Amino acid sequence: MKTLQKYFCLAVVIGLGLFYNSANEAIAAPRIKLIEAGWERPDSADLLAHIKEIEQTPYSGIVVMIKGKDDDGKTVVMQNTFTAQPWKRKWFEQNIKELKEAKSPQLTDNFVRIGANPGDIDWFDDAGWKQIVDHWKIIAWVAKQSGLKGICFDPEPYRKPLFQMNYGAQPQHAKHTFEEYRAKVRQRGREVMEAIKSEYPDMTIFSFFMNSVNTASAAKSDPQLALQTAGYNLYPAFINGWLDEAPPTITFVDGNEPAYHYNGELPYLRAANAMRNTVLSLVAPENRFKYKAQMQVGFSFYLDAYVNPETSKYYIPPTDGSRVTTFKNNLEIASKVSDQYVWTWGEKYRWYPTENKGVNPQYWEEMLPGITEVLRNATDPDYWVKQAQVKFAAMEKSGKLVNLITNGDFASDASVTKDSKGAADWKTKGAPPGWSTWQKSIGGKEPGIFKWDAIVNHTDKPGSGSGYISNMQISGTYIQSIAVKPGEEYALRAWQRFSQDGGQGNISARWQDANGHWLPVSNDTTIFETEKSKAGVWRQLSGFVKVPQDAAKMVLLLGAVSQSSPKDGVWFDDVELYKIE
Numbered sequence: 052m053k054t055l056q057k058y059f060c061l062a063v064v065i066g067l068g069l070f071y072n073s074a075n076e077a078i079a080a081p082r083i084k085l086i087e088a089g090w091e092r093p094d095s096a097d098l099l100a101h102i103k104e105i106e107q108t109p110y111s112g113i114v115v116m117i118k119g120k121d122d123d124g125k126t127v128v129m130q131n132t133f134t135a136q137p138w139k140r141k142w143f144e145q146n147i148k149e150l151k152e153a154k155s156p157q158l159t160d161n162f163v164r165i166g167a168n169p170g171d172i173d174w175f176d177d178a179g180w181k182q183i184v185d186h187w188k189i190i191a192w193v194a195k196q197s198g199l200k201g202i203c204f205d206p207e208p209y210r211k212p213l214f215q216m217n218y219g220a221q222p223q224h225a226k227h228t229f230e231e232y233r234a235k236v237r238q239r240g241r242e243v244m245e246a247i248k249s250e251y252p253d254m255t256i257f258s259f260f261m262n263s264v265n266t267a268s269a270a271k272s273d274p275q276l277a278l279q280t281a282g283y284n285l286y287p288a289f290i291n292g293w294l295d296e297a298p299p300t301i302t303f304v305d306g307n308e309p310a311y312h313y314n315g316e317l318p319y320l321r322a323a324n325a326m327r328n329t330v331l332s333l334v335a336p337e338n339r340f341k342y343k344a345q346m347q348v349g350f351s352f353y354l355d356a357y358v359n360p361e362t363s364k365y366y367i368p369p370t371d372g373s374r375v376t377t378f379k380n381n382l383e384i385a386s387k388v389s390d391q392y393v394w395t396w397g398e399k400y401r402w403y404p405t406e407n408k409g410v411n412p413q414y415w416e417e418m419l420p421g422i423t424e425v426l427r428n429a430t431d432p433d434y435w436v437k438q439a440q441v442k443f444a445a446m447e448k449s450g451k452l453v454n455l456i457t458n459g460d461f462a463s464d465a466s467v468t469k470d471s472k473g474a475a476d477w478k479t480k481g482a483p484p485g486w487s488t489w490q491k492s493i494g495g496k497e498p499g500i501f502k503w504d505a506i507v508n509h510t511d512k513p514g515s516g517s518g519y520i521s522n523m524q525i526s527g528t529y530i531q532s533i534a535v536k537p538g539e540e541y542a543l544r545a546w547q548r549f550s551q552d553g554g555q556g557n558i559s560a561r562w563q564d565a566n567g568h569w570l571p572v573s574n575d576t577t578i579f580e581t582e583k584s585k586a587g588v589w590r591q592l593s594g595f596v597k598v599p600q601d602a603a604k605m606v607l608l609l610g611a612v613s614q615s616s617p618k619d620g621v622w623f624d625d626v627e628l629y630k631i632e
Contacts, residue, residue, distance in 0.1 A: 083386045084111035084160050085430050086257070086394035088203070089354075091405040094118045095149035095197075098161075102153045104403040109426035112160030114203045115150070117193060119143040129193070130205075132165040132186045133213060135172055135179040143193050150197035160392075162203035162257055163194050170213035173222045174235045174285075180242065188246035194254060201254035201302075202247075206264075206286060214286040217279075229279055233288040240292015244301075253300035257392060259351070261290055261305035262330035263322065270325070274332040287333040294338035303346045304392050311353035311396075314367050314377065316384050323348050323388040347390035352382065354397040358418050375421040376538075380600060386429050393429070435540070439595045442631050443542045452629045455533050456607070457485030459545075459626035461503065461516045477530055483518055490527030499523035500617070509546040509589040509624045517548075520556070520611040521620035528610035532563075533628060535598045535605045540631040544593040545609070550620035551586050556611045558592060558623075562602035570602055589624070595631070 087110040091097075094116045098105065105113060117129035119142035127142055150161075165187075172179035194201055206213075212220040216232050227235075247254065262269065264283045271277035278284045293303070305326050313319055326348045334342045356365040357374045370377040385393050400415045416423050427434040446452055463484045477487040483503050490499040502519040509517070518529050535541075545558055562570040598605065609623040 082432065083389060083393050083429055084391055085109060085426055086112050086114065086160060086162070086203075086392055087402060088114040088164070088259075088394055089397035089402075090407050090410045091397075091401055091403060092116050092407055093403075093405065095146040095153070097406070099149045099153040101403050102155060102158075106155055106157050108402045109423055109430055110158070110402075111430060112158050112162060112200060114162050114164045115199070117143060117146050117163050117190075119146055129186075129190060130164055130166045131168055132190065133167055133170045133172055133183055134186075135176075135182045137182055138186055138189050140189055140192065143189065147193060147196045150199065154198055160200040160255075162201055162255075163190060163197075163199055164203045164205065165190055166205040167208055167213045168210050170208060170211035174232060174239060175223055175227065180239055184239075184242045184246050187243045188250055191247045191250035191254065195251040200257075201251070202256050204256060204258040206258065206260065206283065207308075214283045214289065216285055229284075232285060236285045236288040237292040237295070240289040241296045242292075243289075244293045244296035248296065248298050248301065252298050255302040255304060256293070257304040257306060257349070257394075259306045259394075260308040261303065261326075261346070262287060262333050263305050263307040263309060263326050265333060266322070266325040266329055269330040269332045278333065290333075291335045291338055294334070294341050297341065297345065299341075299345065301345060303342075304349045304390075305346060306349040306351055306392065306394055308351045308396075310351045310385070311356060311365060312367075313350075313385075314381060319350065319381075319384045319388050322350075347392065348388065349392040349394065350385040350389050352378070352385070352393065352395045354395055354415060354419070354422075355399050358399065375419050375425060378419065378422060379425045382425060382429050383600075435597060436595050439540050439542065439631050442540075443595070443629070446629070446632065451632075455541075455628045455630065456531060456626050458483055459485075459628075461508070461518050461624055462514070482529070483516075485531060486518065487530040488527065489530060490523060491525040493524060497527075499527040499611070499614075501527070501529070504622060507548075507622055509548065509622075517622045517624040518609060519620055519622050520609075521550070521614060522617040523611040523614045523619075526610060526612045528608040529623065531607045531626075533605045533607065535602060537598050537600045537602055539598045541596050541598070541605070542593070542629045542631055543596065543607075543627065544591060545626040546589050546591050546622075546624045548589045548622045548624075549586050550622075551618060555613050556609075556621035558626075559608045559610065560596055561606040561608060562599055563604040563606060564601050565603040567604070570599065 087108065093101070093113065095118075098113070098115055119127040119129065121127050121142055122139070127138065129143070172183060174180070190202060208214065215221075216224060216229055221232060247256075265278065265281050265287060268274050268277040268281045278287065297303075307322055307326065310319070310322060313322070326346075327343070331339050331342065353365055356363075356367045357378050359366045361368070367374075367377055367381075370380060382393070397415060398409075399411050400413050400418050401410050402415055424434070461483050477489055479487050481501060482488045488501045490497050500519075500521045502521070503516055504519040505516045507517050507519070508515045520527060520529070543558070547556060547558070549556070564570060596605075607626075607628065609626065611621045614620070
């Protein structure tokens with residue numbers, strides 16, 4: 052139990068993990084934004100027509116296709132950016148009008164989708180690139196005028212390999228060296244960024260992938276040499292061109308499309324480190340500070356991988372027989388290590404109505420029951436708490452609550468206590484029945500006092516009592532353990548009182564696995580913290596807690612910290628823990 056002081060103090064100071072306190076203040080991991088992309092492929096008219104259905108999804112934004120009309124009434128798809136066809140702004144005025152009408156307080160981060168297609172313009176074609184740069188300028192103008200967050204860029208070569216120079220992929224490969232191509236590509240990147248910042252200097256450029264696609268080359272002893280035979284070997288030069296001209300108000304997001312295959316914590320941690328650090332070897336030295344400051348780590352989820360058969364190239368096996376559980380576990384990891392954005396790509400099913408006949412009529416919630424709630428929990432840390440509150444109220448009304456705490460009302464004193472299993476330095480001697488105690492020693496001595504108080508209790512009920520802690524100069528706690536399972540939700544209520552104004556104490560939960568080992572502190576769940584409470588006044592604290600993955604035991608801690616004198620004391624009474632069904 053030597054590490055309890057480390058974990059207990061961390062819980063007091065920073066309150067890691069998810070918790071919800073009695074003041075209805077949600078304290079949780081930073082909110083992420085979910086972006087939906089996929090085969091629904093809505094254009095501005097579709098977004099306007101189905102805005103109510105889209106607002107029912109858990110997403111903060113979607114990727115929108117822009118389809119304008121030229122002077123002859125023919126469709127101009129903005130996704131086909133890399134073409135020499137001239138565009139006119141008036142062709143997209145109707146799209147701007149529809150996007151403005153579809154403005155939604157929920158969909159705060161919509162993006163206009165563009166691609167690296169058709170890609171039939173050589174990098175050395177100045178006339179062709181003049182049109183491409185003008186396309187980016189018009190796209191930025193549409194995004195700004197429509198109130199969109201920015202541009203979603205898909206670099207994948209669906210037609211011609213724009214960002215590849217190998218095996219004769221580029222039309223002038225025999226005339227220009229790889230280095231000459233890289234220099235020209237970087238120039239084009241600068242030209243594109245100049246066009247962007249002239250129209251929308253504070254946009255977000257959300258790319259399905261940036262340098263995450265070349266992490267293998269970046270990790271080599273000679274990254275530039277390795278890059279020559281990589282699949283997207285010209286793309287880093289284009290990104291460097293962006294960085295050359297990008298103002299500090301531009302935000303870049305590397306969406307890490309290669310994460311489609313990730314399963315488990317390690318791939319996400321490795322990728323996040325690679326995107327933040329390893330790939331700096333592909334960034335020009337003069338741009339590395341800018342890259343670190345303005346590039347955000349994002350992650351992708353290919354939803355089909357969670358419904359595909361085992362024989363599929365894209366297949367992620369279920370956890371404990373549940374595919375949605377696997378998705379939930381991976382999403383929780385991605386949410387912790389991404390900077391802001393997580394995006395999903397789906398092909399087989401839909402989130403809202405679509406005209407694309409290639410999408411099956413079923414909705415994702417039908418095929419992966421529970422996925423909507425999983426996504427809502429990721430974007431709104433309070434969502435599960437709100438649901439738990441409703442279920443708890445119904446259980447209380449029906450009289451189905453069963454308190455799992457032994458001697459939570461401290462009605463029994465320490466005279467009848469018996470030993471209970473716990474860590475070596477947990478003590479039951481002098482503790483009320485059902486409870487153990489622990490405190491941080493000072494010079495081998497334990498100055499803190501644990502006492503069963505037969506007089507003071509929050510109900511003033513004769514014969515009842517409370518647990519009391521005083522003179523706890525560093526930290527100490529009453530302890531009780533309860534067997535739990537991952538994903539379970541619990542409601543906790545307890546009463547607390549201080550002897551002097553400014554007392555410090557808290558109620559927190561820690562987790563152990565089936566072998567009695569503490570879970571990492573990142574899974575720590577602090578229920579409440581109180582400081583500067585008014586002396587002599589009982590205060591009820593209540594909240595909800597969710598059991599993290601790998602936990603088999605909840606360790607409930609009623610603690611005191613930094614009590615400066617024997618007069619500093621804190622009482623605990625009527626501790627209740629209920630499993631929410």
